Amino acid sequence: MTHALPWYVDIYNYLVASTYPMGASQVAKDKLASDAKYYVWDDPYLWGLCNDQVTSRCIPESEIKSVLHFYHSTSGGGHYGSMWTARKVFDYGLYWPAIVRDAYRFVSPTLFCKIFDVWGINFMGPFPIPCGHSYILLSVDYVSKWVEARATKINDARVVVDFLKSNIFCRFGVPKALISDQGSHFCNRAMAMLLEKYGVVHRVATVYHPQTNGQVGVSNREIKQLLQKMANPNRKD
Numbered sequence: 001m002t003h004a005l006p007w008y009v010d011i012y013n014y015l016v017a018s019t020y021p022m023g024a025s026q027v028a029k030d031k032l033a034s035d036a037k038y039y040v041w042d043d044p045y046l047w048g049l050c051n052d053q054v055t056s057r058c059i060p061e062s063e064i065k066s067v068l069h070f071y072h073s074t075s076g077g078g079h080y081g082s083m084w085t086a087r088k089v090f091d092y093g094l095y096w097p098a099i100v101r102d103a104y105r106f107v108s109p110t111l112f113c114k115i116f117d118v119w120g121i122n123f124m125g126p127f128p129i130p131c132g133h134s135y136i137l138l139s140v141d142y143v144s145k146w147v148e149a150r151a152t153k154i155n156d157a158r159v160v161v162d163f164l165k166s167n168i169f170c171r172f173g174v175p176k177a178l179i180s181d182q183g184s185h186f187c188n189r190a191m192a193m194l195l196e197k198y199g200v201v202h203r204v205a206t207v208y209h210p211q212t213n214g215q216v217g218v219s220n221r222e223i224k225q226l227l228q229k230m231a232n233p234n235r236k237d
Contacts, residue, residue: 006060056095068106082107116172118142120179157190177201
């Protein structure tokens, strides 16, 4: 049984033995010598040197699928889109030339994840209501874009836990991941215990990457527009 040579075989041969591919032109040799300056061989791995002097381990083709599976499909992956998956691979110090293309091809056929596998959740409000339900708790499935919403009087952890159990878990099954912001109503002991009990990964969108929970943000705007129309006494639609 023969194994395909890795994409970096020519760079490896140049660094280790100062040899060029058989029949290579002078232009090809010069390019290889120039490219090799950005790599270091430290047995048994080849390392790429980035502009900021950070090193990334070069991944051969035989490992690409398992790497993408880990950073997208496992509990630690979060089932994000292709660009986010590629960025995670970069951030964890791994590299190959076609990483963005391969991440897209890996993620796209599965529609990022199966329906109802990943939900985003957020609160809207408070709304200027003298008494009654001042908040809307909103959750959106990342694949189907299905929206679940509940009007609430308060926005605390008990409301969120009850909503997840009755509106999501019981009706759509237990998801693989839940994405929220850093609000205390989502990041607390009660939520942690619930998600740990059911094996749900909690992904928290940071202030640096608010687009992580972007699906809920879109639905927030749509529902807000609808509520504004309904509350307008002069509406004609």
